[in-house]
Amino acid sequence: MDQLRYLTWEECFHCMQDTQLPKSLRAKYVDLCVNIFIDVGDNRDVLSHPTLVFGWDGLTANPYADAADDRTSSLSGSRMAYFVPLHAWLVPYLETQGDVVATDTASNRLLAAILRMLQTLIEFGFYAHPDDIMALMGPLASVVDGRNDRQFPVREGKGVKFQADEKWRHTGRFEANGENNLVVAVKLAAIACIDRLLNLCYNVRLQHVLFDFKVTLNMTGTTYERRRSTSGAKPRKGRVSSSDDNYTPSHKFLPLLQRVMEVDAERDEDALFALTGPVREYVHHTMERSNWVTPGWHPSGRHVSRPAPLVDALMDLATYDYPNLLTKSLAMYNRCFTARTDLFTNCVDAQVRYSSMVS
Numbered sequence: 187m188d189q190l191r192y193l194t195w196e197e198c199f200h201c202m203q204d205t206q207l208p209k210s211l212r213a214k215y216v217d218l219c220v221n222i223f224i225d226v227g228d229n230r231d232v233l234s235h236p237t238l239v240f241g242w243d244g245l246t247a248n249p250y251a252d253a254a255d256d257r258t259s260s261l262s263g264s265r266m267a268y269f270v271p272l273h274a275w276l277v278p279y280l281e282t283q284g285d286v287v288a289t290d291t292a293s294n295r296l297l298a299a300i301l302r303m304l305q306t307l308i309e310f311g312f313y314a315h316p317d318d319i320m321a322l323m324g325p326l327a328s329v330v331d332g333r334n335d336r337q338f339p340v341r342e343g344k345g346v347k348f349q350a351d352e353k354w355r356h357t358g359r360f361e362a363n364g365e366n367n368l369v370v371a372v373k374l375a376a377i378a379c380i381d382r383l384l385n386l387c388y389n390v391r392l393q394h395v396l397f398d399f400k401v402t403l404n405m406t407g408t409t410y411e412r413r414r415s416t417s418g419a420k421p422r423k424g425r426v427s428s429s430d431d432n433y434t435p436s437h438k439f440l441p442l443l444q445r446v447m448e449v450d451a452e453r454d455e456d457a458l459f460a461l462t463g464p465v466r467e468y469v470h471h472t473m474e475r476s477n478w479v480t481p482g483w484h485p486s487g488r489h490v491s492r493p494a495p496l497v498d499a500l501m502d503l504a505t506y507d508y509p510n511l512l513t514k515s516l517a518m519y520n521r522c523f524t525a526r527t528d529l530f531t532n533c534v535d536a537q538v539r540y541s542s543m544v545s
Contacts, residue, residue, distance in 0.1 A: 195223050195268060203275060209292035213299040220303050224310070228264035231309045236388040238532060242540030245400050247434045249393040253314035261311025261386075269312045276304060277321050284328035286335045286369050288359070294368040297329070301375035308382040319383055319478040323496075329376040331499035332506070335359055335369060362507040370508050377514050380496070383479055384521055390476040392532050398436045398472075402443040435475060439468045469526050485523040497522050 201207060201215040253259045258267050283297050304322075313319055328334055337354035359366065434440070442464045449457050470484070477483075483494035500522070503515035521528070 193218065193222065198223065199268075199271065199275075209296040213296045216296070216299040216303050220306050223268055224266070224303070224306055228262070229260065229266065229310045230262055230264070232261050232311045233309045233382045233385045233389075236385050236392070236532060238392075238535050239537045239539065240393060240396060242400065242538050245393060245397040245538075247394070247397055249390055249397075250311075250314045253311060254316070257312070257315060257318070261314055264310070266312065269307065272303075272307065273312075273318060276300065277325065280304075280322070280325035280329065284325060284331075284334055286329065286332075286372055287339050288335065288337045288354070288365050288369050290339055291368055294372055298368065298371050298375050301329075301372065301379060305375065305379045305382060308379055308386075311386075313383065313386070316476075316478050319386070320481065322379070322383070323479055323481075326376050326380055327496040327499060330373055330380070330503070331495060332359055332369075332373065332502055333499065337365075360506050366506075366508075370506065370511050373503060373511060374514060377518055380479060381518060381521075384518070384525075387476045387479055388525075388528065388532065391472055391529055392536060394434075394436070394472050394475060395529070395533055396536065396538065398434050398439065398443055399447075401434050401437075402440050402447065405440065406444060406447075436468065436471060439464075439471065442468060469529065472529070473526060480522060485525070494522070 198215055198219050202212055202219060204212065248254075250261055253261050257270055257273070259265050279300065283293070286294060286297070288294075307313060313322065333355075335355070337351045337358065359369070442461065446458075446461060446465065449461070451458050480494040480496060483497065497519065500515045500519040504512050504519070506512065
């Protein structure tokens with residue numbers, strides 16, 4: 187359609203931003219933007235679910251580096267020049283929508299449409315740079331947080347409207363009614379965006395672990411087949427420099443991974459148990475390298491450097507009289523607390539395609 191000049195990208199993008207147009211019309215232009223300019227060509231969904239299949243030769247210390255360095259490129263390899271101006275507009279706009287106003291239905295419809303567009307961009311893999319992801323998380327967490335919401339657009343003084351707004355904040359926002367339906371739709375759209383970002387974090391963490399084991403195997407000079415058939419093989423000591431293809435930010439944990447690979451779990455449970463503490467430190471290190479959704483937060487509280495408003499907001503959403511919001515918020519709440527367990531599960535389920543594992 188862009189080639190036929192019925193509606194160009196420039197016209198569509200301008201109308202999405204034009205504050206002089208009715209918000210209901212702007213929402214339609216957002217939907218058109220997705221259908222005509224984003225969900226087309228080689229763009230495809232790569233983040234609706236975590237990835238569990240990887241190519242051995244493609245494992246690196248910095249997965250998705252190409253897409254992160256070139257913001258017009260996605261995780262799938264497709265290219266879209268429109269992403270750069272879209273992201274430059276999306277983040278500032280979302281920052282102005284941190285407190286959802288229940289009675290402002292036009293703004294809520296527009297916000298829901300924009301969040302659906304954002305979800306598509308994330309699913310297609312255009313959000314690969316950590317800075318872009320963390321820039322999104324602030325406003326997304328604020329939109330999710332129902333404690334920020336208001337019933338009326340402006341809260342002035344201590345009048346009747348102020349008092350009604352305070353009552354709504356403590357009771358009315360939880361009720362299922364027509365006014366709150368759009369608010370809940372906005373929350374669900376924001377949760378879907380964060381869910382896809384969590385999938386990206388999961389993919390990166392899993393690849394970090396697989397790459398660390400790949401480096402460990404290269405250092406020992408032991409192939410996968412030989413390790414399966416030979417127990418007690420002595421590792422060959424190796425050194426890794428930061429300029430080496432085998433360099434990993436987890437290099438200090440490589441001796442630990444060597445010991446883990448040498449232990450016969452069925453015959454020497456005590457030796458395996460003795461590695462529990464160091465393995466936990468390695469897992470924490472791996473998680474923090476890609477903790478872009480809840481940076482500085484740890485579910486046990488042991489390593490917490492700052493609170494995670496998102497986690498508290500998800501529990502608050504579980505008290506709404508909307509079953510779908512309850513299930514979605516608790517599912518994400520669970521993902522935040524079980525991320526380390528899920529990493530182990532994904533490591534067990536992951537499959538690696540390779541032709542030769544000999545470096």
